[in-house]
Amino acid sequence: MTGRRAEPGAVPPPGATPNTALTIAGSDSGGGAGIQADLKTFLACGVHGMTALTAVTVQNSLGVTDFLALPPSLVAAQIRAVAPDLGVGAAKTGMLASAEIVDTVIEACGQASIGAGRSTPLVVDPVAASMHGDSLLALDALAAVRDRLLPIATLATPNLDEVRLLTGVEVTSRAGLRKAAEAMHELGPSWVLIKAGHLAEDPECVDLLFDGAESHELPGPRMRTPHTHGGGDTLAAAVASALSRGCSVPEAVRFGKRYIMRAVAGAYPLGAGTGPVSAFWRVSDDPV
Ligand SMILES: Nc1ncnc2c1ncn2[C@@H]1O[C@H](COP(=O)(O)OP(=O)(O)OP(=O)(O)O)[C@@H](O)[C@H]1O
Numbered sequence: 001m002t003g004r005r006a007e008p009g010a011v012p013p014p015g016a017t018p019n020t021a022l023t024i025a026g027s028d029s030g031g032g033a034g035i036q037a038d039l040k041t042f043l044a045c046g047v048h049g050m051t052a053l054t055a056v057t058v059q060n061s062l063g064v065t066d067f068l069a070l071p072p073s074l075v076a077a078q079i080r081a082v083a084p085d086l087g088v089g090a091a092k093t094g095m096l097a098s099a100e101i102v103d104t105v106i107e108a109c110g111q112a113s114i115g116a117g118r119s120t121p122l123v124v125d126p127v128a129a130s131m132h133g134d135s136l137l138a139l140d141a142l143a144a145v146r147d148r149l150l151p152i153a154t155l156a157t158p159n160l161d162e163v164r165l166l167t168g169v170e171v172t173s174r175a176g177l178r179k180a181a182e183a184m185h186e187l188g189p190s191w192v193l194i195k196a197g198h199l200a201e202d203p204e205c206v207d208l209l210f211d212g213a214e215s216h217e218l219p220g221p222r223m224r225t226p227h228t229h230g231g232g233d234t235l236a237a238a239v240a241s242a243l244s245r246g247c248s249v250p251e252a253v254r255f256g257k258r259y260i261m262r263a264v265a266g267a268y269p270l271g272a273g274t275g276p277v278s279a280f281w282r283v284s285d286d287p288v
């Protein structure tokens with residue numbers, strides 16, 4: 001980890017080397033999710049973002065119509081290129097596409113000392129499908145994520161669909177979040193953040209952080225917007241940004257929750273379908 005700043009989110013002074021974060025994820029041609037969301041979030045959080053691209057998706061506000069997974073060796077090479085040279089303060093995974101990519105990423109993370117109990121914390125967002133239901137992960141890759149990737153995660157950030165796919169636990173109300181967190185924690189991550197965005201009937205959006213013993217609620221209002229594309233990526237990237245600056249997991253998750261609430265509050269319509277959460281709220285309106 002490179003240095004520590006008390007205020008996660010502060011812009012680094014001109015010329016100062018910022019903290020760094022790496023996203024290992026797919027590209028969203030529509031710019032709302034995937035590495036595009038992650039890079040916007042890293043910038044907005046004052047962190048230098050780096051990417052290991054796993055797949056190219058053909059995607060817009062209506063969904064994903066196609067994708068091409070990159071060769072696993074190329075994914076690993078990207079991680080190996082940036083880790084020793086630029087330094088990785090924190091890493092996050094998103095769309096990993098195939099079991100081969102999952103296993104190669106695990107190996108490359110080990111070599112780069114990325115993962116729970118190692119020098120660089122790892123946030124695993126176990127992305128299985130887009131918000132429109134399009135698959136972003138091969139069926140056999142789900143087992144690789146569950147059995148081999150989650151055990152090296154510092155923090156796992158599943159949504160409720162991913163909880164069901166990975167553990168079989170069905171959550172239909174806020175009361176079920178703790179059981180989901182316990183089932184997810186049994187899969188091996190040090191911390192679990194269960195995202196409650198899909199509990200549409202709940203007037204609030206209360207995510208749950210769990211370390212295997214204690215759970216902490218992350219409260220927030222549920223905003224009346226359909227435009228939440230990229231919300232999960234944005235939250236995980238904001239958490240990774242705070243981790244890269246030396247925050248503890250609870251501090252980083254609280255920062256991430258504050259960040260995503262502002263991003264959802266500013267979400268905007270774009271295209272005929274679902275618009276993205278916003279990174280603009282962090283952009284200065286000083287004229288160039
Ligand atoms: N309408 C909303 N109002 C406020 N916060 C929301 C809303 N929808 C989602 N969130 C928050 O956004 C974050 C992402 O939650 P969600 O459960 O939607 O994850 P996700 O399904 O992985 O996201 P996505 O698929 O949209 O990228 C969580 O912190 C959640 O509480």
Ligand SMILES: Cc1ncc(COP(=O)(O)O)c(N)n1
Nearest residue numbers: 026027033034130131229230
């Ligand atoms: C490349 C990529 N990564 C992740 C998502 C998930 O985001 P969402 O659930 O908002 O569709 C996505 N659609 N595309």
